[in-house]
Amino acid sequence: MTTRHNPPEIFLSMPHPCSYLPGRTATSLFLDPRQPLNSQQYAGFMRLGFRRSGDLIYRPHCRECRACIPVRIPVDRFHPDRGQRRVWRRNQDLSMVSHPPIYNQEHFDLYQRYQAMRHPGGGMDDPDPQKYINFLGSRSIRTVFYEMRHLDKLLGVAVTDVLPDGLSAVYTFFDPAEKRRSLGSYAVLWQIELARQQRFPWLYLGYWIKDCRKMAYKGNYHPLEILQDGLWIEAQSAHKGTGA
Known part of the structure; x- marks a missing residue:
């Protein structure tokens, strides 16, 4: 008999000050931490732009801002x-x-x-x-x-x-x-x-934020794939950051 696992519930956080861009308010989607994922399940959510902080798996979901762009490096290229x-x-x-x-x-x-x-x-x-x-x-x-x-x-x-x-x-x-x-x-x-x-095939780098110095450096790696409208595509003109 095949055991079925219900997908974890997804919640929306309360608005909070953005950690990366001063003066902005952020909200995040996060998975129910009472339903821990294994590596296979987590990889599936990473392909959807999620990230983890400890056991909390989240994704930025701000109404009027799309500055946080999920990125990964295709290592063979x-x-x-x-x-x-x-x-x-x-x-x-x-x-x-x-x-x-x-x-x-x-x-x-x-x-x-x-x-x-x-x-x-x-x-x-x-x-x-x-x-x-x-x-x-x-x-x-x-x-x-x-x-x-x-x-x-x-x-x-x-x-x-x-x-x-x-x-x-x-x-x-x-x-x-x-x-x-x-x-x-x-x-x-x-x-x-x-x-x-x-x-x-990939090294995931989390979120590229070109207007945030400590996150902009991710645009220095080429080629770079970004998640846009649910599809991973190659960034044609990733602006270079200044961090290391």
Whole structure:
């Protein structure tokens, strides 16, 4: 007998201040967190433009704004530009070590330094370790914490979900003193290469917001596919962002 699973209920959030564009009000669709999804189910919702924060799976759904554009990189067709090739070469002295998605004090200390320097007052610099791991981990989706190390020194952590049809770059945090390395860019380039090696077609990057500095950098990767009117299409003229 085949077991049927009812699709999760979808709710609309109350209006709240936008986290990315000052002065705007946002609303989001989110799935019932009492019905956790497995990786296969979650991949299906990702193809519809959803994303996760911990176990909360959501998608921006604002009445008068479409600034948050779901994007993914077709890894077999990706071609790094000159700056990205420099970033790749500059970081070949790093080792990448995989870790399970469990609390690690060294990771958390780096995360706090990163938030204090890069996003002060942004609401993610909470000193509570449980909130940190609840934000990055998931109960039912395979997640890996990839350490970036130079010799014995931890320089960064790239949090990656492994899905049936690709990888999802969940979050990256790194040593803010290592600005010259552009570790945020390197983490994306490394995950593209990892997806290629594992024969996954896509690396999902979440939402590209060209008017938000910390999200606009996603337009620097070419080719880039965007979700538009329910279809994934190649962005013909992704405006370059300025973040790393």
